[in-house]
Amino acid sequence: MTRRPPDPATKTGRAQIARQARRHGYSHNREEFEIGVTCPLCQEKVRGPENRYGQTVIQALDELMNDHLLRYCPKGPQQ
Numbered sequence: 001m002t003r004r005p006p007d008p009a010t011k012t013g014r015a016q017i018a019r020q021a022r023r024h025g026y027s028h029n030r031e032e033f034e035i036g037v038t039c040p041l042c043q044e045k046v047r048g049p050e051n052r053y054g055q056t057v058i059q060a061l062d063e064l065m066n067d068h069l070l071r072y073c074p075k076g077p078q079q
């Protein structure tokens with residue numbers, strides 16, 4: 001059985017990629033209220049604000065990655 005890499009064009013795929021990204025470690029700068037994680041597809045360091053709207057840091061990281069994949073990632077579904 002071959003494991004296919006997660007597809008950034010699907011919501012499920014993006015959630016898997018976001019989990020993958022977190023597993024490799026993330027940063028949380030409490031003084032600047034900033035979180036950061038490395039995109040496993042393009043290796044870019046993605047940064048954003050921590051827990052907007054009362055999210056947990058994990059939720060904020062996953063949303064940040066989702067946003068990156070949809071709009072900015074050179075290996076995302078739009079490109």
Ligand SMILES: [Zn+2]
Nearest residue numbers: 039041042073
């Ligand atoms: Zn990327």
